[in-house]
Amino acid sequence: MTLKAKELKKHRISLPIYTARDIIIKEVKENPCVVIVGETGSGKTTQIPQYLLESGLAAHGTISVTQPRRVAAINLARRVAEEVGTPLGQKVGYSIRFDDSSSKDSLIKYMTDGIMLRELLSDRLLLRYSVIILDEAHERTLRTDILFGMVKGIQKQRQDLIDRGRKDIQPLKIVIMSATLDAEKFSEYFYGAKIMYISGRQFPVKILNTVEPQSDYVDSALVTAFQIHQCEAPGDILIFLTGQEEIENMEKLIEEYAIDLPPTVGKLIPCPIFAAQDTITQQKIFEPAPHGTRKVILATNIAETSITIPNIRYVIDTGCHKSRGYNAKIGIESLLVEPISKSSARQRMGRAGREAAGLCFRLYTEDSFDQLEEDAIPEIKRCNLESAILSLKATGIDDVTRFDFMDRPSKSGLLRSLEHLYALEALDDEGKLTDIGTKMAAFPVDPPYAKVLLQSDKMECTKEAIEIISLLSVDTIFAAPSSKREEANEARQKFTSLDGDHLTLLNTLRAYESVKGDRDWCRENFINSRHMRHVLDVRKQLIQFAERSGMDPKKTCGHDLEIVLKCFLAGFFQNTALLQPDGTYKSILGGLTVSVHPSSSLFGKKREAIMYDELVFTTKHFVRGVSALESNWLSQAAPKYFGQRRA
Numbered sequence: 001m002t003l004k005a006k007e008l009k010k011h012r013i014s015l016p017i018y019t020a021r022d023i024i025i026k027e028v029k030e031n032p033c034v035v036i037v038g039e040t041g042s043g044k045t046t047q048i049p050q051y052l053l054e055s056g057l058a059a060h061g062t063i064s065v066t067q068p069r070r071v072a073a074i075n076l077a078r079r080v081a082e083e084v085g086t087p088l089g090q091k092v093g094y095s096i097r098f099d100d101s102s103s104k105d106s107l108i109k110y111m112t113d114g115i116m117l118r119e120l121l122s123d124r125l126l127l128r129y130s131v132i133i134l135d136e137a138h139e140r141t142l143r144t145d146i147l148f149g150m151v152k153g154i155q156k157q158r159q160d161l162i163d164r165g166r167k168d169i170q171p172l173k174i175v176i177m178s179a180t181l182d183a184e185k186f187s188e189y190f191y192g193a194k195i196m197y198i199s200g201r202q203f204p205v206k207i208l209n210t211v212e213p214q215s216d217y218v219d220s221a222l223v224t225a226f227q228i229h230q231c232e233a234p235g236d237i238l239i240f241l242t243g244q245e246e247i248e249n250m251e252k253l254i255e256e257y258a259i260d261l262p263p264t265v266g267k268l269i270p271c272p273i274f275a276a277q278d279t280i281t282q283q284k285i286f287e288p289a290p291h292g293t294r295k296v297i298l299a300t301n302i303a304e305t306s307i308t309i310p311n312i313r314y315v316i317d318t319g320c321h322k323s324r325g326y327n328a329k330i331g332i333e334s335l336l337v338e339p340i341s342k343s344s345a346r347q348r349m350g351r352a353g354r355e356a357a358g359l360c361f362r363l364y365t366e367d368s369f370d371q372l373e374e375d376a377i378p379e380i381k382r383c384n385l386e387s388a389i390l391s392l393k394a395t396g397i398d399d400v401t402r403f404d405f406m407d408r409p410s411k412s413g414l415l416r417s418l419e420h421l422y423a424l425e426a427l428d429d430e431g432k433l434t435d436i437g438t439k440m441a442a443f444p445v446d447p448p449y450a451k452v453l454l455q456s457d458k459m460e461c462t463k464e465a466i467e468i469i470s471l472l473s474v475d476t477i478f479a480a481p482s483s484k485r486e487e488a489n490e491a492r493q494k495f496t497s498l499d500g501d502h503l504t505l506l507n508t509l510r511a512y513e514s515v516k517g518d519r520d521w522c523r524e525n526f527i528n529s530r531h532m533r534h535v536l537d538v539r540k541q542l543i544q545f546a547e548r549s550g551m552d553p554k555k556t557c558g559h560d561l562e563i564v565l566k567c568f569l570a571g572f573f574q575n576t577a578l579l580q581p582d583g584t585y586k587s588i589l590g591g592l593t594v595s596v597h598p599s600s601s602l603f604g605k606k607r608e609a610i611m612y613d614e615l616v617f618t619t620k621h622f623v624r625g626v627s628a629l630e631s632n633w634l635s636q637a638a639p640k641y642f643g644q645r646r647a
């Protein structure tokens with residue numbers, strides 16, 4: 001055994017869950033469903049699949065572990081492959097959207113819940129799998145909720161077939177796992193599943209609330225981190241932020257501030273963690289900080305329960321996270337920065353006390369804590385249900401209103417989504433999946449983007465449509481350091497299209513490719529080269545996908561780019577707004593007054609109609625990813641939608 005292997009084995013045995021190994025195996029063997037609740041870091045996600053593997057439960061199929069987050073799926077698979085002692089992608093693999101590192105022989109597979117749903121389309125009884133572990137069940141994402149209902153049904157179907165004498169079919173085991181969850185509720189839903197509690201280790205954590213509400217939590221997080229660094233005992237800091245942009249911004253701020261530290265104080269090293277990041281950078285967060293220095297981990301709520309980072313003694317909780325919200329009144333989906341729940345705040349605090357007593361700085365008042373919701377509201381109650389409905393319909397569940405949801409979505413939400421799918425021509429007059437809908441359900445993108453792709457095949461501009469969708473898959477390809485905003489804006493002028501952001505993005509990609517992604521060029525032109533590489537990656541995936549579904553991804557419209565915008569309109573007709581006599585824009589859906597975001601190339605411009613990629617609410621409603629339209633395109637783009645409205 002190599003030294004590394006010995007160390008890993010020692011680590012495995014030292015985890016709190018190890019003492020429960022035999023009883024976990026026994027319960028999973030004896031019960032069809034088991035609910036396991038155990039402190040974050042106790043070893044659930046990395047160890048339980050290995051225990052089940054070691055006990056022979058993978059003899060008739062793969063053990064699948066679903067995760068709500070891609071980064072978590074990758075990280076955990078990498079770690080477990082190391083512990084098992086085989087290269088990633090063999091015995092242990094992962095599968096996430098646009099990236100599959102698993103093979104036919106993988107016995108343990110970490111995957112996002114979205115990928116699991118997609119597998120259901122081709123393997124309706126999930127016969128490839130012997131055990132489905134639904135991890136992080138408390139997160140209650142839309143997809144996990146659908147999975148709950150689906151696997152529950154599949155387990156029953158498989159058992160029925162076995163009872164009727166089918167020798168070729170094995171029972172499906174279901175394991176629900178979480179650090180914080182209403183175990184009784186889950187047990188009840190899963191036919192009275194066995195509940196197991198695994199105790200963890202937790203040292204006391206002292207909570208320090210602010211006395212006054214903070215107007216700028218990024219700024220106070222920064223100040224707090226430097227205070228900790230200069231005044232407190234060794235131990236790393238974990239700051240909870242809301243997204244990639246904020247994390248990158250904070251990373252820069254820390255680097256700038258650190259220059260002013262007195263020479264007697266050790267270095268403060270920012271370690272960001274987010275999805276679009278290469279894996280080597282991600283592995284850095286698990287490595288100890290060099291002697292005399294301190295790490296400050298910048299993370300989203302992925303560090304709450306999904307990934308346990310060692311050596312954290314100080315947590316800075318901004319009290320916010322980003323969540324996909326759904327404005328029920330007008331039916332527009334948007335990403336919102338929102339207050340977390342009490343249960344999230346407690347989890348965040350807990351991260352400071354894994355290895356020793358710690359401190360948790362809450363950048364909000366005690367009163368604000370008291371006003372937080374006890375638990376987050378399940379996504380299904382807040383979100384756009386369209387992907388979910390398509391998946392359900394494609395898996396043969398036609399009457400979605402009667403699906404066995406753990407928490408039923410509102411009837412009006414369901415109906416509105418059904419209407420949108422009808423307008424997208426995914427459903428027919430009877431609510432049955434059309435050919436278009438069937439294709440859309442199999443696409444790895446949300447229904448409106450799927451519609452754009454299908455339309456582009458018809459209108460012969462698949463190349464451009466795929467490129468623009470890839471470009472929209474990252475937050476932004478432009479870098480805009482606050483100190484050089486003017487220079488950055490000037491550089492961008494070169495790529496700007498009068499028609500707006502979709503074509504501006506396309507121009508930028510073309511320019512980037514003409515210099516073969518040269519890094520100096522990127523720097524001079526304020527292009528985020530890492531994001532650009534991610535765009536190329538997504539494009540590659542989409543091209544493969546298009547080929548597999550019988551489309552020709554090389555079809556191009558040449559210089560006649562108006563066609564591409566019309567294709568986007570076929571998917572995004574709901575995301576449109578018309579210029580008003582007073583110079584503002586009014587959204588077609590819901591009649592909101594919306595403003596073009598300052599980051600858009602149409603900022604400050606007046607065009608008769610606009611289409612946008614997303615709506616964000618900060619101080620007011622902003623639209624991002626905006627292009628100009630001619631208003632007479634609208635009825636052509638979605639006859640069902642606009643015809644229906646006029647009638």
Ligand code: ADP
Pocket residue numbers: 015038039040041042043044045046047075076078079286305306307308309310
């Ligand atoms: P749980 O699922 O109960 O929260 P995990 O199984 O994810 O716990 O983690 C168990 C332990 O493994 C934790 O102490 C964590 O720090 C460690 N660990 C997980 N991933 C890695 C990694 N990539 N590198 C080093 N340690 C890791």
Ligand code: MG
Pocket residue numbers: 041044045046135305306307
């Ligand atoms: Mg876990």
